Amino acid sequence: MLMRELYRLIYLSHNEITGNSNCIHREIGDILAISRKLNADAGITGALMFNKNCFAQILEGAHHRIxxxxxxxxxxxxxxxxxxxxFKPIQNRSFAHWSMAYxxxxxxxxxxxxxxxxxSEFDMNRLTGETIxxxxxxxxxxxxxxxxxKV
Ligand SMILES: Cc1cc2nc3c(=O)[nH]c(=O)nc-3n(C[C@H](O)[C@H](O)[C@H](O)COP(=O)(O)O)c2cc1C
Known part of the structure; x- marks a missing residue:
């Protein structure tokens, strides 16, 4: 059944966190803390990547939970x-050990x-989920x- 199947979602976004590295570090820490708690409760695993401009995130779990x-x-x-x-069905989790790796x-x-x-000249449309x-x-x-x- 669709709802029970495992899915993987991959997205990119632009960072809107500003300030010095301490502020950024604190905000990312907050994001990871809430993610790890809520994802564990929802059976979601995955990974988050951050650099100055962008986030890339992978979420794996039940369709409705994602x-x-x-x-x-x-x-x-x-x-x-x-x-x-x-955003597609998968056979197995690839990030099973991480409620949210960083x-x-x-x-x-x-x-x-x-x-x-x-x-890719910062053109998001030229980046694929497979690359991430x-x-x-x-x-x-x-x-x-x-x-x-390092987490
Ligand atoms: C880049 C980014 C990634 C996030 N990843 C997750 C995540 O994996 N799981 C999660 O529950 N919240 C994640 N959050 C936090 C949510 O946006 C939200 O603040 C959190 O789930 C709490 O929801 P609430 O504010 O409606 O209570 C992320 C936020 C950002 C900016």
Whole structure:
């Protein structure tokens, strides 16, 4: 049944958090704390990537749970121009260990993300869900293996 199936949603958005690095750090900390709590309750797993300009996020879980969560996320003034890249059924979770993994600006993946954005001339329409998915998955798996994932 559609509602019981696992889905994965991938989106990009523009950062609207301003201020110095302390302010940004605090806001991201707040986002992660609420995400991890509510996602755990809703059976959602995933990853959030941030650099100065953009967020990229992956949410995995039941269709209606993702919808409910994403409706709240979309209304959040800390970002804007939320663009869905992918929303499709999946066989298995790829981020099963994380209620919300985090890849921040200092991480190699976020730097690669910045380069990918530059290469696509910051045109969101030229970035695919697959690019975001591969980037986050490979970096989080590598970090998990060498146990150096900074959260
Ligand atoms: C980039 C970004 C990602 C977010 N990711 C999640 C998330 O994965 N799960 C979640 O419950 N809230 C997430 N939030 C926070 C929600 O927007 C919202 O503040 C939170 O769910 C609490 O909902 P409420 O303000 O309606 O009580 C995110 C916010 C931003 C800006």
């Amino acid at each position: 919808q409910e969560t994403f409706e709240r996320i979309q209304c959040d003034p800390r970002h804007s121009r939320v663009a869905i890249l992918d 890849v921040g600006q200092e991480n190699l993946a976020a730097q690669e993300f910045m380069q990918i954005q530059k290469d 998915f591969s980037l986050l998955r490979s970096h989080l798996y590598a970090a998990e293996q060498d146990n150096s994932c």
